[in-house]
Amino acid sequence: MRVSVYGCGLIGLVTGVALADVGNDVVLVACEGEDIERLRAADISFEEPGLKERLQRELAAGRLRIAADRERGFEHGQVHMLAVTSDHYETGRELLVALATHRPDPITVVNQSTFSMGAALRLKEAMLAAREGEENLNDVYLLVLPSFLQEGAAIQGFTRPQRILLGADEEWGLQLVQELLRPFLRNQGRLLTMPTKAAEFTKYAINGMLATKLSFMNEMANLADQIGVDIEQVRKGVGSDPRIGYDYIYPGCGFGGLKFSEELLQLAATVEENVEESFLLRTVLDTNEQQKEVLFRKAWTHWQTRMRGKTVALLGASFKPNTDHIDNSPALVLMEALWAQGVTVRLYDPKALERVKAHYGPRDDLVLCDSLYQAAEGSDALMIATEWKEFWSPDFERLGELMKARLIFDGRNLYNPEFMKELGFTYFGVGRSTAFV
Amino acid sequence: MSVRQSPAWQALERHYREAIEGAHLHQLFSADPDRFDRFSVSEQDYLLDFSKHRITEQSFQLLLRLAEQQQLRDWIDRLFEGAPVNSSEQRSALHTALRAPAERTPRLAGEAIAEAIHGNLARMGEMVAQIHSGHWRGYSGKAITDVVNLGVGGSDLGPFMACHALEEFRDPRARGLQVHFVSSIDGSQLAELLKRLNPETTLFVLSSKSFTTIDTLSNAETAKGWLAQKISDESILIGQHFIGCSARPEKMSEWGIPVSNQLQFWDWVGGRFSLWSVIGLPIALLIGMDGFRQLLAGAHAIDQHFREAPFERNLPVIMALLGVWTGNFIGVKGHSVLPYDGRLKFLPNYLTQLEMESNGKSVTRGGERVDYDTCPIIWGEVGPNAQHAYYQLLHQGTQPVSCDFIAPVRRYRAGTAAGTRAQLQSQQQLNLANCLAQSRVLMFGDQALPVEEREGRRSDQHYEGNQCSTTLLIKELTPATLGGLVALYEHKVFVQSVIWEINPFDQWGVELGKQIAKETHRAIAAGEGDFDDSSTRGLLAFIQRVQR
Known part of the structure; x- marks a missing residue:
């Protein structure tokens, strides 16, 4: 599948690398001001066991490319993964609105960023509003894939998850993303699907519980x-x-x-x-x-x-x-x-x-x-x-x-x-x- | 010679008998269609309507002549220049200097006081910043969450009134800060408060001009004892939990307040004129230094107006002359202050002190007993609430009474709870309608009704009307307009003192009671002393029986 990943932090890199590893064609878009040349040299600013090596491998294999201009991502992806840091909601929103105006066809977006509750619906509304007046009105599919990555074991966490929590409000987008995630669910992992709001609230409840502990x-x-x-x-x-x-x-x-x-x-x-x-x-x-x-x-x-x-x-x-x-x-x-x-x-x-x-x-x-x-x-x-x-x-x-x-x-x-x-x-x-x- | 014998006063008396005594306000209005234009002044954010007073153009001119005769212009200059207008104590009364820009601050006896004023203001600003940022710490290292102002009279009424009025201008940095006021000598406010507060996070502001006020110091001792249960090191206890505001630094030091926690004002600021000084610390804590400076600026704008405007357009001068007119010529003994705004709930209390402690005097500056009335009894309440309390007497009682109706016009433009703004704004319209209706009924009585409704009413449904009132509208209540409002009354009080030839800046009438209380206290606490009146003896005996 052709996948575009926006954001080159831990989640974005791990997602890009893991998806490329199982054969997808991935474009990783640096949209938070990252140093593109350093990324291309697999020079990452944080430590995560195995990530650098895998990044080098996928870059060399050509299954993963790093792009500075987001239009390349817009044109490339069948699925668009948003993985910016939680304080970059505006960046994410603005990017998705641009995507919605750039691509006239149906769009499937998976949000992995941790934003405040209700963000998925707000982002979807913003994208639809940007397309207003055009023909296909309701063909933006916005899914939520809350991240449970633990630093130090992030790759393992993505490729061999105990469970994947996926928030989706429509069948169409759900099927496509299920296909994308299938290679990671071959053994013991379980896929939990629920509406986007419920998925976001689950993430909220988990963070709240940890903070409370x-x-x-x-x-x-x-x-x-x-x-x-x-x-x-x-x-x-x-x-x-x-x-x-x-x-x-x-x-x-x-x-x-x-x-x-x-x-x-x-x-x-x-x-x-x-x-x-x-x-x-x-x-x-x-x-x-x-x-x-x-x-x-x-x-x-x-x-x-x-x-x-x-x-x-x-x-x-x-x-x-x-x-x-x-x-x-x-x-x-x-x-x-x-x-x-x-x-x-x-x-x-x-x-x-x-x-x-x-x-x-x-x-x-x-x-x-x-x-x-x-x-x-x-x-x-x-x-x-x-x-x-x-x-x-x-x-x-x-x-x-x-x-x-x-x-x-x-x-x-x-x-x-x-x-x-x-x-x-x-x-x-x-x-x-x-x-x- | 008494001012009463003076030509201007005599002319007013004659004029009253000849032209006013028999005239009803509704006649004055129907005789002069331009009455409102003639008797209202719009200045800055204020509109003063004094057309509902029993005056004609001639009365007004004669009142202005009285002011001229009393050399008001000179007195105003002397006030602002720092002359010893507080004659009994040979002091200036330079509260106006506290709110003037440094370059307009007069020198006092050759000394530049601007530096002292602005130095203390700056130190106050530092303390406010420290408390707002959470870096003023209690003994255990936690940030201060509650500030308790311990003060009475001028060290309480002004800041308390202003804090209540300006809550909606709370500085965002003061979001979690509660400001409390404790004044009563019996400890009742403090006792309740201390049950709820945490000593770790409570800071006391000990405000007393003389730093000998027994009311405040006894509350402070109780507060100290409360803290001492938690912290034994007295230097930490006082250093982290007490700020002193006083004109007596040496007394603050004696009490144990370190110099770094002392804020100062001076003998040339009267207690009831001191909210502009460091006594305003609670206000600054609530609305921030910017807000406090706006309060000062608003008052300063009125100072400028008072100094410069011709008397016939000078708001404080007009307010004062109307008070003289109603009190000395019409015979009004009670004056009610009626804010149509719940935020100004404590303004009447504040003005009660400002006016009655200033002008409740019966000897002239020269020591002669006066043969005319001075300050009337001042009282008041939030207008719409007073309507359900004592307006009955205003409308149908036997007393001639004058009233000040005070109403900010614009309200609820921001900061209301979700979904309430439209409803609150319509409440404000209702409120303003009541304000205008009441002053109209006071003036016209039954005559406010059409003839057919008026006829055939029983005598207990009759409204005589002819009660005088002033209406002061303010565009909007803000720190600046509140400052201006208070300054208007301060100057009104001063003008009246000039007319009445009394000193508004001393208060010898509060001394004797304090002195006698000391020996009475010995009698109650230790059973000592003998009293030559059977009443005191009888009361003491009862107290002692019950105490046992």
Whole structure:
């Protein structure tokens, strides 16, 4: 089949590569300002095991081509896959409207981007409106394929899914896309079809559930601090219950990323005006915003509000490891809180420094560092905001010598409080009840 | 010589007896078809209609002559230039300087006060920004969500009135911020509030010009005790949870407020004229510094008008002269302020203090006892609600009463709940209709009806009419027009004080009660002291019996 994929992020690349691999003729359209030459050289800005190699292979085989102008995509595809990031709704809408005016024949679009509820219907309406006055009025088929890709296992997730959730409102488009996905459903995988709105709402509910699990566990951690138990022991106990499981129950200094953003978890005003907002999710998001400041609050009370002139070494700026994205990242909230009290931040992040620099511009109270040791130099405390692998086991002796004081605020509970105490560090985790160690 | 014996006053008395006493407002209107044009002034966003007063062109000219005779022009200049118009305390009353641009701010005794004013405004702006951004932290590091203003009188009424009026102009950055007001000495407001608030996220603004006001300080002690249950370090407790606004920095320091948390104003700002100073902090917290500066700018625009406009077109001068006319010549003892706008609910309370504390005096600046009435009793309520309360007395009672009808015209252009705007706008039309109808009935009485309906009515259905009123329409209520509205009344009060030859800027009448309360407190708390009147003794005895 001839397929056009719009968007060269993780989802777009994985989709393009996986579809090309099973024989489809794929045009991948870079529509979010990506560097086209780097993409053609299979040079991708994030890490995903196996992706680079596969991309090279498909490019070489000619089953996958990368295009800069979207018209090539418009003309090529029998099916059009939209895979832009969730903050690029306008880009996506504008692109689909252009597609609808460009192609006079029936169009099948599969939206893989996570937009707010009701986006599929709104996009379809926009496309139909663009065609108004022409003959075939109702021949735009817009399907929803919510992404369940997990970073690190994304290719596997696409090619051998446990289930595929597909939202479709018409038979015609459904059949075509089912055919496209058939190679990935040969063994154990199941295809769940439902109306687009239901598919979007399923995605909404899943993200909401994950956010709720995280926020709940953070609240437990804050209580554990006060009660005097170690949340790590509690987490293991809770996770051992198969009804709950170990995923998404790591307490920490809050979660970030686009999929948990305010906009996405807002129902009112996106679906219909008179839809209630979820009280629980509102609380979950508010709690999470508070949690992003948990390290600040620990430092504030530890230093008895006297923070002016202090220097903090901050490890991690991205909202999760292995990415340079800083959207809604707890580290941003934390830095702003520290700056407002006159604290200088020495920041180290393996990938996200450029983004931080672009976000804030140059400032005197932000020093970008090349290593965690450089960040630690002369600092009054070390704070950890992102659980990058290289932070798990640093040379603590060296750290201690570089720092002005042996003080750690660990927002990801990477270290063992008792071991840290033995090394002479004052250590605060999230829910680690240091006071009782 | 009393102003009462002066030529202009005497001429007014003669004129009243000869031309006005026997005339009814409906006659005045039918005699002069241009009456509204003659007796209304449109200025900036305001329209003042004073045609429903029992005046003729001659009355108006004679009133203007009274103002000239009392050298009002000079007094206005002296007020703005910072002369010691507060004669008993030898102080200026420079509230107008608080809202003037720096280049128009006068020097005071050779000193540039513009710097002090704008310096404090800027510091207030910094605090507002810190609180709005969530970077003002409570003892546990959480952002402030609730601000409680502890103040009474001028440190309460102005900000409280303005915050209630301007809620729809809330700064988006103040979305999650609640502003509360606590004034009463008995702690009843505070007791209820503290049950609901979280000490971690509550900030108190301790506002007192003298910083000795027992009402406010006792509330502050209670607030401090409430916080002390959670935080033992007093420097953190006060440093993170108290801001002081006062003219006495040394007293603020004594109380423990660090200099960084102090905002200052000065002796030359009267308490009831202080909402333009740092006492306006709660207003700025609600509507942002931009909004607060608009409030100041609106007041300043009226200041300019007051200074420059000829008296016959000068809104505060006209409002003041009408008050003198109704009070001193027609014999009105009560004046009701009737905003036809729920947002202005607390304006009457505010004006009660502004007018009665300023002009409720009975000796002249020279210390002579006056032989004429000064400030009438001022009271008021949201007009449509008062219609269901005390308008009965206005329409059919035995008292001559004057009224100010105040109504913003445009409303509900934005910011209403979904689906309610059209209905709310039609409510506003109904509201305006009531405003105009009531002043018309007060003036005409039965005469507002056609003859056939009027005849044959029972005497208890009779409306005499002939009650005077002023109608002030405002294009739209905004921070700027609210500022202007308040400034109009401030200047009205000043003009009247000039006519009556009294000092509007002191308040010796509130001192003695405070003093006597101290010994009475000893009697209640410790059973000490003896009183020479049986009433106090009897009441104390009852209190002591019940307390036991």
